[in-house]
Amino acid sequence: MKLPPWLVQLSSKGLTAPLLVVVILGLMVLPVPAFVLDIFFSFNIALSIIVLLTALYTVRPLDFMVFPAVLLMTTMLRLSLNVASTRVVLTAGHTGPDAAGKVIEAFGHFLIGGNYLVGVVVFIILTIINFVVVTKGAGRIAEVGARFALDAMPGKQMAIDADLNAGLIGEADARKRRTEVAQEAEFYGAMDGASKYVRGDAVAGIVITVVNMVGGLLVGLLQHNLAFGTAVETYTLLAIGDGLVAQIPSLIISMAAGAVVSRVASDQDIGEQFVTQLLKNSQVLYITAAIIGAMGLIPGMPNLSFGLLALLIGGTAYLFARRAAAPVAAVLPEAPSQDTSAAEEASWQDLAPVQTLSLEVGYRLIGLVDQAQDGELLRRIKGIRKKFAQEIGFLPPAVHIRDNLELRPSAYRIALKGVEIGNGESHPGQFLAINPGMASGTLPGTPVSDPAFGLPAIWIDAALREQAQAMGYTVVDASTVVATHMNQLMSLNAAELLSRQELQALLDHLAKDSPKLIEDLVPKLLPMSTLQKILQNLLHEGVHIRDMHSIIETLNEHAVQSQDASALTAMVRIALGRAIVQQIAPGNEEIPVMTLDNRLERLLLQALQTTGPEGSGIEPGLADTLMAHTSQATQLQEQLGYTPVLLVSASLRAMLARFLRRSLPQLKVLSHAEMPESRTIKVTNLVGAMG
Numbered sequence: 001m002k003l004p005p006w007l008v009q010l011s012s013k014g015l016t017a018p019l020l021v022v023v024i025l026g027l028m029v030l031p032v033p034a035f036v037l038d039i040f041f042s043f044n045i046a047l048s049i050i051v052l053l054t055a056l057y058t059v060r061p062l063d064f065m066v067f068p069a070v071l072l073m074t075t076m077l078r079l080s081l082n083v084a085s086t087r088v089v090l091t092a093g094h095t096g097p098d099a100a101g102k103v104i105e106a107f108g109h110f111l112i113g114g115n116y117l118v119g120v121v122v123f124i125i126l127t128i129i130n131f132v133v134v135t136k137g138a139g140r141i142a143e144v145g146a147r148f149a150l151d152a153m154p155g156k157q158m159a160i161d162a163d164l165n166a167g168l169i170g171e172a173d174a175r176k177r178r179t180e181v182a183q184e185a186e187f188y189g190a191m192d193g194a195s196k197y198v199r200g201d202a203v204a205g206i207v208i209t210v211v212n213m214v215g216g217l218l219v220g221l222l223q224h225n226l227a228f229g230t231a232v233e234t235y236t237l238l239a240i241g242d243g244l245v246a247q248i249p250s251l252i253i254s255m256a257a258g259a260v261v262s263r264v265a266s267d268q269d270i271g272e273q274f275v276t277q278l279l280k281n282s283q284v285l286y287i288t289a290a291i292i293g294a295m296g297l298i299p300g301m302p303n304l305s306f307g308l309l310a311l312l313i314g315g316t317a318y319l320f321a322r323r324a325a326a327p328v329a330a331v332l333p334e335a336p337s338q339d340t341s342a343a344e345e346a347s348w349q350d351l352a353p354v355q356t357l358s359l360e361v362g363y364r365l366i367g368l369v370d371q372a373q374d375g376e377l378l379r380r381i382k383g384i385r386k387k388f389a390q391e392i393g394f395l396p397p398a399v400h401i402r403d404n405l406e407l408r409p410s411a412y413r414i415a416l417k418g419v420e421i422g423n424g425e426s427h428p429g430q431f432l433a434i435n436p437g438m439a440s441g442t443l444p445g446t447p448v449s450d451p452a453f454g455l456p457a458i459w460i461d462a463a464l465r466e467q468a469q470a471m472g473y474t475v476v477d478a479s480t481v482v483a484t485h486m487n488q489l490m491s492l493n494a495a496e497l498l499s500r501q502e503l504q505a506l507l508d509h510l511a512k513d514s515p516k517l518i519e520d521l522v523p524k525l526l527p528m529s530t531l532q533k534i535l536q537n538l539l540h541e542g543v544h545i546r547d548m549h550s551i552i553e554t555l556n557e558h559a560v561q562s563q564d565a566s567a568l569t570a571m572v573r574i575a576l577g578r579a580i581v582q583q584i585a586p587g588n589e590e591i592p593v594m595t596l597d598n599r600l601e602r603l604l605l606q607a608l609q610t611t612g613p614e615g616s617g618i619e620p621g622l623a624d625t626l627m628a629h630t631s632q633a634t635q636l637q638e639q640l641g642y643t644p645v646l647l648v649s650a651s652l653r654a655m656l657a658r659f660l661r662r663s664l665p666q667l668k669v670l671s672h673a674e675m676p677e678s679r680t681i682k683v684t685n686l687v688g689a690m691g
Contacts, residue, residue, distance in 0.1 A: 049252060068187070359414055360404035368482070392494050396502070453488070514552075517552050630664065645670060
């Protein structure tokens with residue numbers, strides 16, 4: 001059966017909020033029968049329970065983002081019900097205790113035993129609990145949470161940018177995480193304001209109850225000629241019943257607000273946190289059971305109650321202790337069997353190949369790289385290789401990961417072709433707070449240096465993460481520390497990662513789109529070894545090889561005249577000049593550069609003619625002078641906020657780049673031929689000029 005269009009639109013989720021607003025306004029304005037009031041009071045109680053349970057089963061505050069709006073709607077619903085019930089109480093209260101419906105009558109008789117004095121006391125106590133304890137505490141937590149969320153936003157954004165730059169996450173993930181950071185700040189800000197609704201509702205409940213009592217007394221005495229005692233009892237019971245019907249859902253909603261804003265971020269809901277954290281220590285439960293049991297032995301104490309409770313707590317401790325011990329026994333390694341047979345003969349299988357790129361970890365880091373435990377570091381390494389391929393221009397070899405019991409428990413070691421190129425320590429469960437240079441204040445923890453870039457850093461507990469971000473630190477977890485270090489080392493050693501196997505895979509990939517281009521070069525014009533050397537020369541100086549089409553076309557053009565790898569590298573650099581300059585100085589702004597003093601340049605040209613293009617025999621005095629003046633000029637460029645770029649003649653570029661690379665890796669040496677005509681230069685320093 002097909003529903004009519006108007007009914008389909010009526011059942012749409014988008015009409016839920018407008019219909020609720022219409023109901024709230026209708027309860028305030030229109031006279032409502034007692035039976036309808038019973039339905040809405042029951043609905044109000046059910047709604048408050050739904051909100052509380054949803055809050056308890058929420059893992060993250062952002063999973064319940066609609067909560068501030070829910071607070072507003074439920075508060076207005078309670079107030080509209082107060083208005084509607086007040087109208088009924090004052091107009092028909094003289095007819096009996098069921099004039100305002102069965103729900104109010106039940107709360108007036110069953111909960112407080114028909115005694116209006118008891119009802120007044122109970123109502124005041126509930127209001128004090130709601131207003132002074134729960135609502136005030138939740139409001140304060142929301143206020144502080146909003147302040148910390150706003151203060152921590154810059155640090156969180158920097159952490160996201162660091163993960164994106166390191167290749168640990170993609171652009172879509174970064175955009176999603178930035179949105180979550182902004183939503184978190186907005187949520188706590190909204191909760192700070194929404195908590196005022198609940199406080200105002202508590203005050204309004206008190207005022208409405210007093211008005212009902214006084215107004216009902218006057219109506220009963222003046223309009224219905226009731227006796228004073230009868231009027232007081234009738235209208236007070238109705239007013240207190242009405243107040244309790246509204247105050248109990250209000251208290252439940254306040255508890256939900258407190259639960260949402262007071263929880264600490266975790267992958268467990270509040271119920272799981274209670275069980276795993278409050279009851280996980282069986283020793284605490286055993287001691288508690290002993291204390292309760294001892295109290296039960298005191299004469300005059302309820303011995304049975306204390307004894308049963310002590311047995312219950314002790315039994316719970318025993319069950320949790322057994323449950324905790326079971327997995328440990330299950331994963332204990334088997335004792336190694338004593339093999340008494342003769343040792344096998346050595347074979348070629350005993351010769352393990354040297355892995356191009358490997359990561360060795362101590363036993364505490366095994367969980368980060370264990371696929372069975374969904375190791376976070378494995379996913380990050382996949383992201384690093386993908387980002388490397390996108391930025392550098394070829395797919396690096398896979399990372400071989402293994403545990404090494406000779407390392408310290410939290411240590412790791414990164415090796416290239418069996419030779420260590422980096423090491424460090426990472427502590428699972430803790431966070432590394434890195435000072436990018438603008439952090440304010442210090443944190444308790446273990447001071448270290450960031451293994452990737454050498455920045456001052458501190459290993460801190462997870463509880464201090466938000467505080468560190470608010471103070472301006474870049475905070476990363478243990479797996480990110482290792483992944484960032486590996487990403488940096490892979491970029492620095494990109495030339496050595498381009499082996500013959502990776503180059504062949506790159507050419508095969510290019511041949512799918514341009515088979516003729518590859519055929520004409522390799523092996524017709526250039527052997528594979530020469531092409532590999534040219535690409536490694538580019539990578540040694542930080543030039544990406546993404547534009548392989550331009551590289552191959554340039555080599556096809558010039559390989560006929562020369563087979564020298566250095567000369568062909570210079571030709572390729574000229575062809576890639578625009579990309580090289582764009583990589584150093586993005587945009588179209590003026591490029592500040594350093595140049596050689598004329599006298600120093602003439603001396604270097606003479607040395608080049610004497611020693612050849614390799615420049616390995618520069619006279620020691622001249623080499624010291626060149627290094628000292630270049631270092632001084634480079635420091636001045638960096639102090640001015642410029643990327644240090646040395647612009648020289650084409651004949652000197654290769655020699656100077658090779659000579660200065662070891663001591664000044666941040667210096668970029670370009671030739672005039674590599675500078676595109678569309679970019680303008682500004683000479684800011686002369687290297688070797690006499691002061």
